[in-house]
Amino acid sequence: MDRVTPRRPVVSPLPAALTAAITRAGYFPSLVCDVVEAAVGTEPVRAHLVHQETTFDREDIRRHVTVLVVTDTRLVVAHTDDHPDDETHPEVDRDVATATTESIPLSSVHGVMLTHVVTDPARYVPGTLGRELTLTLGWGAVSRVDLLPATCGDPTCDGDHGYEGTVSADDISLRISADADGSHALGEALEFARYLSGVVGHP
DSSP: OOOOOOOOOOOOSSOHHHHHHHHHHTSOHHHHHHHHHHHHTTSOOOEEEEEEEEEEETTEEEEEEEEEEEOSSEEEEEEEEEESSOTTOTTOOSOEEEEEEEEEEGGGOOEEEEEEEOSSGGGOOTTOOOSEEEEEEEOSSSEEEEEEEOOOSOTTOOOOOOEEEEEEEOSEEEEEEHHHHOHHHHHHHHHHHHHHHHHTTOO
């Protein structure tokens, strides 16, 4: 079932570029703008990134919009989701959307990772940085531990050396593809990552 949100002019106190990006995403832009504006408050918006993802669940099309905003002191993360089948309120015969925001002090953001996917690297053109990237941000809310049995380097040793591993934080990860989202989306993601990388960790 296709749930295309009508494109209507959106009036918002947010910067025009951010409002336009939310409107282009096409998923209840007035709601998303209001949610983001409430979370940002009176602080000026220094950088932003809007990412819209569509998934297919049986006969339903579900959309998810993520808005990242950098202010002078915070990283604001807003998620808005489709919930076509409201199992908790079956008497409500209409779609339900949930919108969640989180504000993280810039001093707490300790990871900005970009993974570039480059096809045919032997013919890589300098300055293009590929056609797909994954932006991963971490601020310690979610940590992943990868453990493996530890070894001593002796292939004949069967002793128990415990475990070794790594702890990584990936509180949010966004995949942006020029083929799926457009070259402009890739450029916007790079610009946002560059800005955020330059201000994270500062009080």
